[in-house]
Amino acid sequence: MSEGGPVLRVAVLGCGSVGSQVVRLLQEQAEDLAARVGAPVELAGVAVRRIDAPREVEVPPGLLTTDAAGLVARDDVDLVVEVIGGIEPARSLILSALEHGASVVTANKALLAEDGPTLFEAAEKAGRDLYYEAAVAGAIPILRPLRESLAGDRVTRVLGIVNGTTNFILDKMDSTGAGFTESLEEAQELGYAEADPTADVEGFDAAAKAAILASLAFHTRVTASDVYREGIADVTAADVASAADIGSVVKLLAIAELNDDAVSVRVHPAMIPRSHPLASVREAYNAVFVESQAAGQLMFYGPGAGGAPTASAVLGDLVTVARNHLAGSRGVGESAYAQRAVLPMGETRTRYHVAIDVDDRAGVLATVAMAFSEHGVSIQTVRQEGRGADAQLVVVSHEATDAQLSATVEQLRGMEIVREVTSVMRVEGRDE
Incomplete structure (x- = not known):
């Protein structure tokens, strides 16, 4: 890389457990990052709520600011890392960064889950990247x-x-x-x-x-x-x-x-x-x-989770968007072409484990089994535990809808022979 070549400048929003580790890695791995990206990656500023708050890492003098909005709007900022979390001001700051020509890396799961389409559309309009590997499962690349x-x-x-x-x-x-x-x-x-x-x-x-x-x-x-x-x-x-x-x-x-x-x-x-x-x-x-x-x-x-593992995912995204920025390209955006319907929970099928305190008398098992059958819930296994006042039936069903199981449990709770339905839990996963 020749002298006087491009330098990519990064603004970091937030300097908590994740942000501080992002700042640390940007400084400690500067040489390696430059080699991987194809240009130096430098800190342009770090936005915080309080300048004098104690931090896990030392931020270079002059880089701390409480003016996050001003930082993301600067002409010399190429990439923005958002790790402050929450909905606002994170959403406004990300939208401003994209509008001003910066690509964005975020770890903000709550914002993406609530209003991701707005952010994806803004990135598409700006021709910039929005990457978010760190938003789910920390360091795990999923x-x-x-x-x-x-x-x-x-x-x-x-x-x-x-x-x-x-x-x-x-x-x-x-x-x-x-x-x-x-x-x-x-x-x-x-x-x-x-x-x-x-x-x-x-x-x-x-x-x-x-x-x-x-x-x-x-x-x-x-x-x-x-x-x-x-x-x-x-x-x-x-x-x-x-x-x-x-x-x-x-x-x-x-x-x-x-x-x-x-x-x-x-x-x-x-x-x-x-x-x-x-x-x-x-x-x-x-x-x-x-x-x-x-x-x-x-x-x-x-x-x-954790500062360093999550920062690892952030840096991985940062390298990708930095390469794209240098190449004048952008990575994969939102893919929502399928537009599939989302089923209500009542239509979702799974198995169930139901524990029922019952009277210890003849015919109890048959009566309980009939309640399951009436709602189309097939029983896989059933066992009786205890005697007398401690009698309990434990039923594991075959797959049924949540609505079928809910109706079954409601009927069980109204039965004279049932003292209490003590537990209802779903059973997932086949023996892999």
């Missing part, structure tokens, strides 16, 4: 394979553990027999869970990621509001023990499936066989299992 490597294939199913906090909690419940509250407290003490864990334990974080995965996998616009969502706060130690009894483990799964020519997208706790690859994903790790017609089954595994 979006690029869906968008590019599998572009010639037909993806039929994406099944993922995409939230490390909930996986840590459920793993502890499985390995120690502890309850949800106790396991959550341990996750908070170790830094795996926020002081307010709502976004994680109620499934909001996973739902945003599920929307992004489904959009890419099925070439259809899917937003977070299209995703059926249940969290893990109601998962009990008894649920986890029941899963173990049938050779399964409980995981919070993000599931996107192709059903005929429609899409179903959901996030909820489910039992999966211990023989399934996702069952062995421990602690705060993430993994995504992809099924496609030609490639078959693919598994992507690794750290799904």
Whole structure:
């Protein structure tokens, strides 16, 4: 590369756990990045809320600014990295950056899941790139394979553990027999869970990621509001023990499936066989299992969060968009040509594990089985545990729609012989 050649200047929005690692890598790997890109990549500025806040890395003097809007609008900024999160001001800043001619790399899953089409259309209009590998599963390369490597294939199913906090909690419940509250407290003490864990334990974080995965996998616009969502706060130690009894483990799964020519997208706790690859994903790790017609089954595994792992994904995107910028080209944009309908949860089919406290008397099993049959839910296995006041039936069904199962449970709860339906949990995954 000759002296006086092009220099690409990068603005970083946010300098928290991810942003600070992006800044560190840009400085430490400057020589390698220049070789990979074909031109030097330099920091133009780092936008923060407070100049004097403590930071994990030292930012060169004069580069910190509280004027994020002014930074992205500068003529000398070629690339913008957005890692502040949330909807606003992130959306306005990204749109301004694109309008002013910069390509954008973002890790903002919530924004992409809520209003991705607006951002993609702005990038298309500006002739610039919008890349977002870091928005799902941290360092794990999953979006690029869906968008590019599998572009010639037909993806039929994406099944993922995409939230490390909930996986840590459920793993502890499985390995120690502890309850949800106790396991959550341990996750908070170790830094795996926020002081307010709502976004994680109620499934909001996973739902945003599920929307992004489904959009890419099925070439259809899917937003977070299209995703059926249940969290893990109601998962009990008894649920986890029941899963173990049938050779399964409980995981919070993000599931996107192709059903005929429609899409179903959901996030909820489910039992999966211990023989399934996702069952062995421990602690705060993430993994995504992809099924496609030609490639078959693919598994992507690794750290799904954290400053350095997520920054790794950001830098990977940054190298790509920097190369495109130098070449005067742009990469793959939004692919939503299929425009498939998104099925309501009631039409989604899966298996179910239902635990029912019943009176211990003759004919109970036949009466319960009849309730399942009346709603078209076929029983795969049933077992009775305990006697007298402790009598319980545990039913595992064949595939049925969510609406069929809900109607069955409603009928069971109205029966005189049923004291309580103590647990209803979906059963996912075949023995892979």
